[in-house]
Amino acid sequence: MPRPKISIIGAGNVGATTANLIAAKELGDIVLLDIIDGMPQGKALDLLESGPICGFDVDIKGTNTYEDTNNSDIVVITSGVPRKPGMSRDDLISINTKIVKEAAQNVAKHSPNAIIIVVTNPLDAMVFVAAHVSNFPKHRVMGMAGILDSTRFRTFIAKELNVSFEDVDAIVLGGHGDSMVPLPRYSTVNGIPIAEFLLQDKINLIAERTRKGGEEIVNLLKTGSAYYAPAAAVAEMVESILKDKKRILPCAAFCDKEYDVGGYFVGVPVKLGRKGVEKVIELKLTSEEEDTFVKSVEAVKSLVATTKKFL
Ligand code: APR
Helix, strand or coil: CCCCEEEEECCCHHHHHHHHHHHHCCCCEEEEECCCCCHHHHHHHHHHCCHHHHCCCCCEEEECCHHHHCCCCEEEECCCCCCCCCCCHHHHHHHHHHHHHHHHHHHHHHCCCCEEEECCCCHHHHHHHHHHHHCCCHHHEEECCHHHHHHHHHHHHHHHHCCCHHHEECCEEECCCCCCEECHHHCEECCEEHHHCCCHHHHHHHHHHHHCHHHHHHHHHCCCCCCHHHHHHHHHHHHHHHCCCCEEEEEEEEECCHHHCCCEEEEEEEEEECCEEEEECCCCCCHHHHHHHHHHHHHHHHHHHHHHHHC
């Protein structure tokens, strides 16, 4: 049986780090595509040459042409411009809409049966662009954000409590922006709600740090945005899909009647398997959580409205 094929559009920080993690997990053959001549080829060869040491047997190819991505099982779109200090994710909208549009057109042409995972920001709007342009069934288009936001929440909880990362689970809903909705009620340490360990004030501080987690990294890096944790999140999604693990993970998925969203991609827990988004999991929310979620969805809607002007 041929190995699964994963193409990564944009061989920058997130794209190349994702390729590294996917190769290490031996999830399939990898194509790294970028507009910069030689750069994806160089990174792909360098990565391939780590294979004998790391012990993975997958092919990794760098390219500037979409023909090399033909018949991919999964296409990860990271092409675009990352933000710099002082920029919000939304400031990237005009330039990244054009870049993601071009990527999605090429996915539709060269890999009509692929599952698309969008990483480019502003995430919720860029997933809309990819779905709209590719015209793929909605369960085959999704965005990586929730796992990243949740892993930040999990990190801060684990560090605060000085417990193993392995035991901390957390859920973040909504858009991938300042209005995201960390859900402490559904966040646990080995099944025990975090409210058993932490006072509400501390939980609020951790939730706020999570909301601003991307900005914290941007301010430290000064030249770009986060990529280790985003790439790890993408690799987790690719693994759940290709191995048909059916993991329950927070992703930007199409919601119509679900959560009464009315036809937008927003962060919700989903079942991720070989078909893509196989189910949106609807959580019962308190009225306060519901209000925050609705506000977050409103922010996504206005972002999508702006994006449409650049399509
Ligand atoms: N086609 C292919 N690649 C492109 C195109 C295009 N039209 N336009 C830009 N790129 C490439 C750039 O050449 C660059 O190598 O996309 C890559 C982006 O990489 P980085 O600048 O390192 O950005 P990165 O940190 O990887 O972030 C990429 O993911 O998390 C989001 O906000 C982030 O939108 C940003 C995206």
